[in-house]
Amino acid sequence: MNSTRPLIFLVFLLTLFACNTSNQERLFTEKEIKIVPTPAQMKLGEGFFSFDKNTTLVVSSEEEENYISPLRNKLAQAAGLDLDMEKVAPSTNFVQFILDEKFKGEAYQLEVLEDKISIKASTTAGFTHAVASLQQLLPVELESSKLLESVAWQVPVITIDDEPRFVWRGLMLDVSRHFFEKEYIFDVIDRMAYLKLNTFHFHLVDDQGWRIEIKEYPKLTEVGAWRVDHEDKHWDARPTPELGEEATLGGFYTQEEIKELVAYAGTKGINVVPEIEMPAHVMSAIAAYPQLSCHGNEIMVPPGGVWPITDIYCPGKESTFEFLENVLLEVMELFPSKYIHVGGDEATKTNWTTCENCQRRMAEEGLKDERELQSYFIKRMERFISSHGRTLIGWDEILEGGLAPGATVMSWRGTQGGWEASEQGHDVVMTPGSHVYFNFYQGVPDTEPVAFSGYTPLSKVYSFDPVVDSMTVDQKKHVLGGQANLWAEFITTNEQSEYMIFPRLVALSEVLWSPKEKLDWVGFSDRLKENILPRYDYQGINYARSSFSVTADTEVDLTSNVVKVKLQNEFPDSEIRYTLNGDDPGADSKIYQEPFELSETTTIKAGVFENGKQKGQTFEKTFHFHKAVGKNVSYNPVYHDSYQGAKKIGMVNVIRGSLNFHDKQWQAWLVDDMEVVIDMQREVPVNKITVGSMENQGSGIYFPVKVEALISKNGKDYTSVGKIEREFSHSGIPQLKDFVLDFDEQETRYIKVKAANLGKTPRGGNAWLFVDEIIVE
Incomplete structure (x- = not known):
């Protein structure tokens, strides 16, 4: 008798038992569902669906292939599953799209059963959002670029019925101050789609660069897209270039590239809104065509900051409007967007006051001042844009002097402009600098890349609400939603851009999508740390770890020469460890539990720890008790x-x-x-x-x-x-x-x-x- 047979049989049974335990007795809990943004409704069932080599993707059109391709590609890469796509559903083990007109706009239903997954929606956006949710139900290892063994590619039995709170959920990228190649824009669009954002605001024109090819006016890109390279100097301390200096820094998108970007965004359910600035922030255009300004002086594209902005379009000349209308005709051919953004902000009207053409225009139109002249400018452009079936949108300065009848307002100087516009019956998009300007610092400035001086940490973004409490019911109906803005004065690389966008954009995606009553900073923090950031790690996204940093609140009592120090972190219940002797904090350092007092010169070092490992940078601050303290x-x-x-x-x-x-x-x-x-x-x-x-x-x-x-x-x-x-x-x-x-x-x-x-x-x-x-x- 072979004595090894019982042993082999025992090993077989144990292996079979282990497999059954991992594959058939897997129990999911609601706490394990960590989708961001959190869905409107979820109902968790028992059991799971398992992706394997026999899983079939049922697609009936090229559009459906586009919906499922992100998931299919990731499963092939990380799981080694090369899933077949068929037009007819098999009896079991498949994923299927179902066109259902019951789901309006971006709404969708994702139903996971043990033997199949069905996705119901009526639009590209709806199907895309459902696939994004399905991806987030799978393990974070799905984002790996390498094949991973021993991962169970399972999703729980669940039904998700979901739709957004707001119809405008956006991100603006400034590609004028620094130019970004189209490949990066494609990446941004992918990442927006993953977070169920739907509006990409493309800031194509500003003083420092004209970034879109206009065939009628070739000098806009031949001249206006390039500037003298002074990147070694502070943005606002760069010299004005001499006429004729060599301009080598810049770039632009051809019309074919624009079409490619717009079409790609469309497959992701994302609308691309172009911004063609006017009447200010246009020195790049005036450098190409000086006659567009009041006095026709030749200028160079500025290499850095300009303030005040006095080289602006001349509204007294008919040729200015002819130019802008021709430009916008080409823009509207490239962008199917309902909205055309015209800027309208920060126009210093000094030259208008001394311009004969402008003064004549004011007299002819009965305009009492230059503010009303700007209103005339915007109203005239609004009539042109609306005559082509589009809607003008501009920054809240377009309210000044009277708002064009069909215009939509994007409120950036707080929310007051949006409040006023909604009171007048206009639609508004809220994008206040206080909460959604991603060019502001997000951590302690001393340890962060150079940014604008504002402070917008992750938790502040999450506190954003486009609806103002004091609005009436009718006013609230005019709030389309909100967006983040990343101005690129200090953003020179893709990596820097990622750092400023993520993870703050994750927070914004949830407050714009999810029902208000479901917003919860504690829950979001957990889902971000457990489900989103690990995925970004796999993807190599250079997201900021600033939210893991320690900050200190201090209170001074100079009667007793004591400083009370409170250490804190954005995330609730963080494990903060610290030292007071100048040593770096470690896994065995003292855990912070309550504020402490200092009465002598001390250097505090602290960090956030999870599972014995430090997350984020080390906080360091020295409190120097010198002889003059309190004098x-x-x-x-x-x-x-x-x-x-x-x-x-x-x-x-x-x-x-x-x-x-x-x-x-x-x-x-x-x-x-x-x-x-x-x-x-x-x-x-x-x-x-x-x-x-x-x-x-x-x-x-x-x-x-x-x-x-x-x-x-x-x-x-x-x-x-x-x-x-x-x-x-x-x-x-x-x-x-x-x-x-x-x-x-x-x-x-x-x-x-x-x-x-x-x-x-x-x-x-x-x-x-x-x-x-x-x-x-």
């Missing part, structure tokens, strides 16, 4: 009203400022020099004085050109103990700097510190001087 400070002149810091104790309160100059830790002087006197209350030995400052030349903030410290025992007779003089130099990087004055130890009671303001910027504007702390040792 009396007098100012001459006093700091500017806009930047008061902690007021009288701002210079001596231990708390340092960050690169976010709106963090309320900075005191600032506009044009004026700074002079402060610190009363130490008694004579003390001093040998070192440090002045903390900031420079952000793009925002008009400059380091002092001179810093001096003086001491006195009586408050009248001062002796200089140190001086630093420095010449201005261009810098494209916002930075913090301590100006340190060392000297032989001396007894003093009064310390006077002077900092000389640059006064005027290289462009002639007023300069800011920012100081956060004067450290006395």
Whole structure:
């Protein structure tokens, strides 16, 4: 008798049991359903559907092949399943699309049974959304670019009935400030579709580049698409180029490329809205055709920031409208979108006031001022656009001077413009800078890539609601939805763009899609971390980890010279570990549980940990308890009203400022020099004085050109103990700097510190001087 047979049989039984356990007794719970955006309705059943080599994809048209191709390609790549596509459904084990007119607009139903999956919808968007949900029901390993073994490609038995809350769920990309190749735009469209977004706002025209081929006016791309390369300098500190300088930086999309992009987006249920700016943000067009401006002066495409924007279209010339109408005729041939965006923002009308043509137009039309002239401009373009069956949409400045009858307003300066437009019976899209400008910082500025000075973390995006509480029922009906905007002044690469978009776009997708009553930051946080970010890891998307960063709230009690520190993270119930001795935090560091107090110089380092591993960057902050903490400070002149810091104790309160100059830790002087006197209350030995400052030349903030410290025992007779003089130099990087004055130890009671303001910027504007702390040792 062969003694090995019972052993082999036992192994066989155990293997069979294991297989049955993994494949037949898999139980899904509601907590495991982590779709983003969360569906309107879900009903979880028992059991699961398993994708295997015999699963059939039932498709009856090329459109249905497009719907299922993302899932099919991923299963082939990650699971090694090359699924057949057939027109007739087999008896079992298949995925099928069913056209059902009962589902309106973007609504869909996804029904998963143990033997089949059916998807019902009536539109491309509906079917695309259903497939996106199906993808998210599968394991995150679906996104792997490599074949993975031992993954059960199962989805739970479930019925999802879903539809969006808002009809406009968008993302705007600025490709004018920096040009992005079409391949990246395709990637963005794919990622939007995955999140059930439906509107891609294509910002094709701005001062710094014209990005769309117009056959009637070839110079728009021959000249207007290119600028002198000054990328080594800060965006707002770049020199005005001389006429004839070589312009090599830029690019544009041909009409064939535009058609390709628009058609591809259409297969994903995404509408592409072109933006052709007017009457301002058009220096790229004027560089190509100077006669479009009031005075016809030749200019170059600016290489960086321009303010104020005075080189704008001339509405006094009929040729201006002829040009714009011809441009828009070609644009409308390329874009089937119902909406044509015309910008309409930030037009400085200085040249209109001195332009004979403009003044004549105002007289002929009975316009009382240049605001009404801009309204005339927009109303005239609205009539032209509506005569071709389209709807004009513009930034909320188009309200000024009177709104065109059929126009839709995109409200960016808060939500007030949208509120006013909806009150007047106009449709609105809400896109306030406070919540959905993705060019703003999303984490601690000191550790983030250069961005605009606003602060829009992930949780703030999730708090966005396009509907304003004070709106009437009728006003609310005019709110189409919302969108995020990524302006590209500081965005030069695909990777940077991804970093600013993700994961904030994930948060936006949910607040624009899901029923309001289903929005839950705790639940979203879990689904994001467990289901979306791991998928992005597999896909190689350079998403920001800023939401994992630790931040600190501080409260100063200068009567006892104590700082209370509260550590926090955006995600609820995060495990924060920290050290107070300067060591990096680790898995065995102390867990933060409640605010703690500091009374001596301390460096805090902290991080968020999950399963023993740190997520995101290490937070680091030093609280320097120096001799002047809490002492009396007098100012001459006093700091500017806009930047008061902690007021009288701002210079001596231990708390340092960050690169976010709106963090309320900075005191600032506009044009004026700074002079402060610190009363130490008694004579003390001093040998070192440090002045903390900031420079952000793009925002008009400059380091002092001179810093001096003086001491006195009586408050009248001062002796200089140190001086630093420095010449201005261009810098494209916002930075913090301590100006340190060392000297032989001396007894003093009064310390006077002077900092000389640059006064005027290289462009002639007023300069800011920012100081956060004067450290006395």
